[in-house]
Amino acid sequence: MSLFFRRTMASAASLKQASKVVCVGRNYGDHIKELNNARPRQPFFFLKPPSSILLPGAGPVLRPKGVDMHFEIELAAIIGKQVRNLDPNDEKGALDAIKGYAMAIDLTARNVQNEAKKKGLPWDIAKGFDTFLPMSDFIPKNAIANPHDVEVFLKVNGETKQDASTNLMLFQIPRLFSDISRVMTLEEGDIVLTGTPAGVGPAVPGDTISAGIRVGGKELPEGRIELV
Amino acid sequence: MSLFFRRTMASAASLKQASKVVCVGRNYGDHIKELNNARPRQPFFFLKPPSSILLPGAGPVLRPKGVDMHFEIELAAIIGKQVRNLDPNDEKGALDAIKGYAMAIDLTARNVQNEAKKKGLPWDIAKGFDTFLPMSDFIPKNAIANPHDVEVFLKVNGETKQDASTNLMLFQIPRLFSDISRVMTLEEGDIVLTGTPAGVGPAVPGDTISAGIRVGGKELPEGRIELV
Ligand SMILES: [Mg+2]
Ligand SMILES: [Mg+2]
Ligand SMILES: [Mg+2]
Numbered sequence: 051m052s053l054f055f056r057r058t059m060a061s062a063a064s065l066k067q068a069s070k071v072v073c074v075g076r077n078y079g080d081h082i083k084e085l086n087n088a089r090p091r092q093p094f095f096f097l098k099p100p101s102s103i104l105l106p107g108a109g110p111v112l113r114p115k116g117v118d119m120h121f122e123i124e125l126a127a128i129i130g131k132q133v134r135n136l137d138p139n140d141e142k143g144a145l146d147a148i149k150g151y152a153m154a155i156d157l158t159a160r161n162v163q164n165e166a167k168k169k170g171l172p173w174d175i176a177k178g179f180d181t182f183l184p185m186s187d188f189i190p191k192n193a194i195a196n197p198h199d200v201e202v203f204l205k206v207n208g209e210t211k212q213d214a215s216t217n218l219m220l221f222q223i224p225r226l227f228s229d230i231s232r233v234m235t236l237e238e239g240d241i242v243l244t245g246t247p248a249g250v251g252p253a254v255p256g257d258t259i260s261a262g263i264r265v266g267g268k269e270l271p272e273g274r275i276e277l278v
Numbered sequence: 279m280s281l282f283f284r285r286t287m288a289s290a291a292s293l294k295q296a297s298k299v300v301c302v303g304r305n306y307g308d309h310i311k312e313l314n315n316a317r318p319r320q321p322f323f324f325l326k327p328p329s330s331i332l333l334p335g336a337g338p339v340l341r342p343k344g345v346d347m348h349f350e351i352e353l354a355a356i357i358g359k360q361v362r363n364l365d366p367n368d369e370k371g372a373l374d375a376i377k378g379y380a381m382a383i384d385l386t387a388r389n390v391q392n393e394a395k396k397k398g399l400p401w402d403i404a405k406g407f408d409t410f411l412p413m414s415d416f417i418p419k420n421a422i423a424n425p426h427d428v429e430v431f432l433k434v435n436g437e438t439k440q441d442a443s444t445n446l447m448l449f450q451i452p453r454l455f456s457d458i459s460r461v462m463t464l465e466e467g468d469i470v471l472t473g474t475p476a477g478v479g480p481a482v483p484g485d486t487i488s489a490g491i492r493v494g495g496k497e498l499p500e501g502r503i504e505l506v
Contacts, residue, residue, distance in 0.1 A: 069297070070327040075400070088397075096400035097325045099298040101463045114460075134408075167398030169316075172303070172324035174402070178462050180362075232342075234406050235329045 061188035062105045065128070065152060068241045071098040071183065072230055073124070073156055077245025078218050084248050093221045093229045096173050098156070098243075102183040111157065111277055112181045113255065119182075121253050122156040122246035123204035123212045123261045125197060127223060128188065133236040138228035145197075147227065147236070151189040153202065153263050153273040154243050157182035160252070186262070187272040194265060197244075198222055204261040206253060212261075214247030289416035290333045293356070293380060296469045299326040299411065300458055301352070301384055305473025306446050312476050321449045321457045324401050326384070326471075330411040339385065339505055340409045341483065347410075349481050350384040350474035351432035351440045351489045353425060355451060356416065361464040364456045372452035373425075375464070379417040381430065381491050381501040382471050385410035388480070414490070415500040422493060425472075426450055432489040434481060440489075442475030 074095045076082045082089050104111060113119045130149025137143065156177070163176035194200055203213040221229075226244060230236060253259055263273035302323045304310045310317050332339060341347045358377025365371065384405070391404035422428055431441040449457075454472060458464060481487055491501035 070329065072327075094399055094403065096402045097327060097406070099300075099325060099462050101298065101465060170395030170398060171322055172402070173400040174324040175322065175461050178325070180461070180463050233403050233408075234327050235408050237329060 062185070064239070065185055065188065065241065066100055066103045066105060068100050068239050069237045070234070071100060071103070071241045071243065072234070072236070073098055073177070073243040074221070074226055074245040077220050078214065078247040079220060080218070080248035081246055081250065084250070089220070093226050095230055096177060098183050099178050101180060102178050104181045104184040106185070106187055106275070110181070111184060112179070114159070114179060117159040118161040119253055120158045120160045120250050121204055121206070121211070121259060122158060122250050123202050124154050124156050124243040124246050125200065125202055125216055125263065126152045126154040126185065127197065127242045127244065128152060129236045129238055129240040129242065131238055133227055133231045136224070136228045136231045138225045140228070141224045144224035144227045148191060150191045151194055151197065152241070153186040153189070153261055153275055154241070155184045155204070155259070155261060155275060156243055156246060157184070184275050184277055186275045189263070189270055189272045193270055193272070201264040202247065203264070204249070204259065206251070206257050206259055211251055212247055212249035216244070218247060219245060290413070292467070293413055293416065293469065294328055294331045294333060296328050296467050297465045298462070299328060299331070299469045299471065300462070300464070301326055301405070301471040302449070302454055302473040305448050306442065306475040307448060308446070308476035309474055309478065312478070317448070321454050323458055324405060326411050327406050329408060330406050332409040332412040334413070334415055334503070338409070339412060340407070342387070342407060345387040346389040347481055348386045348388045348478050349432055349434070349439070349487060350386060350478050351430050352382050352384050352471040352474050353428065353430055353444055353491065354380045354382040354413065355425065355470045355472065356380060357464045357466055357468040357470065359466055361455055361459045364452070364459045366453045366456035368456070369452045372455045375455065376419060378419045379422055379425065380469070381414040381417070381489055381503055382469070383412045383432070383487070383489060383503060384471055384474060385412070412503050412505055414503050417491070417498055417500045421498055421500065429492040430475065431492070432477070432487065434479070434485050434487055439479055440475055440477035444472070446475060447473060
């Protein structure tokens with residue numbers, strides 16, 4: 051039991067060694083509508099600092115004063131080897147470059163982000179606070195046969211807020227890796243968040259958040275995130 | 279000679295191990311004016327991915343097609359120990375947290391950035407292309423007695439484009455570290471770019487860029503950047 055626990059912790063801890071975390075925006079049509087955003091003609095993305103990663107059991111989310119904090123559940127792909135200038139049609143190349151997955155909550159200071167958008171300023175502060183990237187344990191690659199056919203969900207106080215299939219992604223992983231890797235080389239250990247479906251909303255002090263992933267209707271225990 | 283060379287390469291290479299690169303925007307009044315930007319009431323900052331770092335001797339800058347690439351010379355502080363929630367008046371704490379410096383060119387896809395600003399989108403693509411962060415060798419801390427009293431410069435084809443004292447920073451390093459570390463913990467090895475003075479402009483294929491730093495009127499050899 052304790053050996054198992056140590057192994058789990060070790061692989062989760064390695065997530066924090068990522069040289070970067072790349073997050074895709076507006077990748078589910080229904081989420082774009084709910085935020086009144088424009089549908090992108092191509093994927094866009096931004097960075098979260100590895101210092102924002104909150105590993106399982108590493109403590110509570112710290113919501114800074116005055117921040118309207120929103121949750122966004124996302125499937126994260128963990129990069130297993132360098133990816134540069136990937137062809138968008140190279141599905142095999144994209145999936146071969148993945149060494150595993152994790153679930154991730156792209157916590158966002160929505161009021162800070164809205165202000166930044168209005169002023170044309172960067173999103174990195176709104177997205178980058180310490181603890182603003184709770185992650186699950188590492189999910190072995192073989193637990194997810196097809197990353198475009200799993201369900202991701204998030205509940206607040208037991209009530210389902212987000213629950214959608216990843217087959218609703220506007221741009222699938224090969225296209226995402228292609229667009230990202232034509233700008234910035236993806237390195238082993240890097241983390242790519244693939245966007246959030248509809249249902250994002252605020253979490254306030256006292257809320258409990260639980261999130262996870264189902265494959266073929268069955269939840270993967272490694273994909274659990276519990277925040278109290 | 280070869281030992282010296284190896285040591286230099288090793289410390290420059292360690293720059294690329296940074297867990298994040300934090301860049302301060304609009305930190306010199308004259309540069310704010312030249313870009314018609316608003317003067318910030320507080321420092322703001324964004325991230326560049328470590329994959330964008332171009333070490334000395336590691337090859338040319340790669341300018342993607344269709345990109346209007348601008349140079350911004352900046353003094354970079356290299357973090358020596360964890361900084362979290364620093365008091366803005368804790369000058370000693372800020373300087374104690376620095377293990378050394380480097381010169382850095384915050385290359386920017388200005389057309390991509392302008393488009394992002396207009397649409398309220400993140401800056402990370404405009405700032406994050408591979409090779410868009412040429413850096414000098416590591417500058418030992420004791421070579422710079424006062425980081426707010428050095429001169430940074432950049433020449434294109436031998437013509438001076440930027441040349442200014444860091445005493446023109448709107449927000450000095452303790453305030454920068456304070457504002458950054460209240461959002462994101464700075465870790466050992468992290469790199470903080472302190473903003474660029476006036477004179478930014480485009481670099482086109484065939485241009486040679488040289489940049490560096492003077493202390494007491496004398497150039498520091500470790501701070502040299504040469505791009506052809
Ligand atoms: Mg998101
Ligand atoms: Mg690292
Ligand atoms: Mg800059």
